Amino acid sequence: MLGDVEVEKTINVLGMHCKSCKILIEDVVLEVEGVQGVEADFESGKVVVKYSDENAMQKIKDAIEKEGYHIK
Amino acid sequence: MRRRVTISNEYRLELRGMTCGSCERIIERIVGRNGGQTQEIDANSGVVRFTCDENAVSRIKKEFSDKGFVEKSEDDLARGNPEHIFTYISDIVSAAKNVEAEALLINYSVAGILATGFALAAAYFLMISKAANGSAYVPFLFLSGLCSVSIIYSYNNAKCYGKNISCTNGMMVGMIMGMIPGFMVGAIIGATNGMFMGSVIGMAVGIVLGVKAGKSCGIMGAMEGVMAGLMAGIMGAMTSVMMLNDNLIAFLLILFAVCGAMLFGMSYLLHREIGARDGSSLGTSMAKFSASCAALGLLLALIMFLGPKGPLTFI
Numbered sequence: 001m002l003g004d005v006e007v008e009k010t011i012n013v014l015g016m017h018c019k020s021c022k023i024l025i026e027d028v029v030l031e032v033e034g035v036q037g038v039e040a041d042f043e044s045g046k047v048v049v050k051y052s053d054e055n056a057m058q059k060i061k062d063a064i065e066k067e068g069y070h071i072k
Numbered sequence: 073m074r075r076r077v078t079i080s081n082e083y084r085l086e087l088r089g090m091t092c093g094s095c096e097r098i099i100e101r102i103v104g105r106n107g108g109q110t111q112e113i114d115a116n117s118g119v120v121r122f123t124c125d126e127n128a129v130s131r132i133k134k135e136f137s138d139k140g141f142v143e144k145s146e147d148d149l150a151r152g153n154p155e156h157i158f159t160y161i162s163d164i165v166s167a168a169k170n171v172e173a174e175a176l177l178i179n180y181s182v183a184g185i186l187a188t189g190f191a192l193a194a195a196y197f198l199m200i201s202k203a204a205n206g207s208a209y210v211p212f213l214f215l216s217g218l219c220s221v222s223i224i225y226s227y228n229n230a231k232c233y234g235k236n237i238s239c240t241n242g243m244m245v246g247m248i249m250g251m252i253p254g255f256m257v258g259a260i261i262g263a264t265n266g267m268f269m270g271s272v273i274g275m276a277v278g279i280v281l282g283v284k285a286g287k288s289c290g291i292m293g294a295m296e297g298v299m300a301g302l303m304a305g306i307m308g309a310m311t312s313v314m315m316l317n318d319n320l321i322a323f324l325l326i327l328f329a330v331c332g333a334m335l336f337g338m339s340y341l342l343h344r345e346i347g348a349r350d351g352s353s354l355g356t357s358m359a360k361f362s363a364s365c366a367a368l369g370l371l372l373a374l375i376m377f378l379g380p381k382g383p384l385t386f387i
Contacts, residue, residue, distance in 0.1 A: 016290075017239055017289075017290045017291065017292050017294075018091070018094065018239035018242075018289055018290060019140075019235065019238070020091065020092055020094035020095040020098060020238075020239075021094045021096075021262075023098055023140070023331055024094045024097050024098050024101075027098060027139075028101075029099060035246060042290055043290055058240060067097060
């Protein structure tokens with residue numbers, strides 16, 4: 001457990017092409033337990049996530065891939 | 073034991089802002105999160121049909137609106153009809169409030185026409201008229217002025233919608249802004265300088281504008297701009313070279329009228345799909361707009377007159 005330590009990581013996502021993709025990705029990531037914040041940018045394909053649960057990263061990736069996007 | 077009875081109703085909404093599969097997923101997730109079930113969803117028409125508890129519907133609508141999908145108003149439904157293009161034209165002519173950005177651009181265009189006319193007339197009298205066949209350039213100078221002002225108008229019109237342009241509309245914008253300027257410039261330079269110069273300059277103008285206008289919606293719009301610019305630059309030059317001995321000037325006038333209609337169509341498309349823009353969303357001023365028109369017109373005139381000539385040219 002990371003406890004209360006907040007970690008910020010950037011995920012490179014393939015397949016985002018518009019504002020709605022950004023909203024959708026932010027929406028699914030925010031639902032993952034332990035996620036404190038998320039900011040997606042469809043132009044660069046980068047999704048910056050803040051979380052405090054060490055298991056969250058895999059769940060975040062799974063949630064994004066479930067929507068049809070690919071993680072680089 | 074008393075049971076709590078909930079009434080599940082079916083609702084049908086027409087939403088503004090849905091454009092692609094991701095939009096549909098966002099809507100589905102909102103409905104599902106609030107205990108409802110989506111029956112039908114269509115990003116093209118904006119129609120969503122779902123069942124949910126009657127207490128949840130206002131919450132669902134609020135979440136739709138928070139994500140940028142609002143119910144179409146009477147005005148939206150009217151604006152969505154292609155037959156309303158005539159209302160759009162009359163709104164522009166009467167400078168109505170809902171077409172503030174377009175009305176302002178028309179004002180700028182008047183200054184742009186004057187500035188371009190002045191720049192091209194100066195180029196003609198100072199340089200071109202002294203050449204043996206100087207007068208042959210006049211119709212092409214006129215066309216390049218026309219082309220410069222309409223290109224700068226449309227580019228600024230597209231830019232004022234910025235990142236609000238959806239994927240599908242952005243592809244259309246990239247395509248139109250790549251194709252129409254590429255075709256017009258390719259046709260002019262193709263006639264005066266031949267196939268090679270016409271293709272190269274037409275492609276360059278088309279690709280640059282197509283990418284710059286299309287990139288608002290990401291890589292898809294930008295790629296569409298590149299493809300359209302590439303194709304139209306070559307096709308414009310090819311058309312002119314193939315028509316050198318067959319009423320070329322008359323054809324170019326017809327071509328430019330069609331191109332103008334296409335650019336106006338893009339303006340209507342943006343207004344219809346995204347909504348009105350106020351004057352402050354324009355990232356240009358009258359001086360900047362006129363200077364851009366004059367600079368583009370002058371650049372075309374210089375290429376026409378000083379650029380290398382191919383074996384088959386009108387002049």
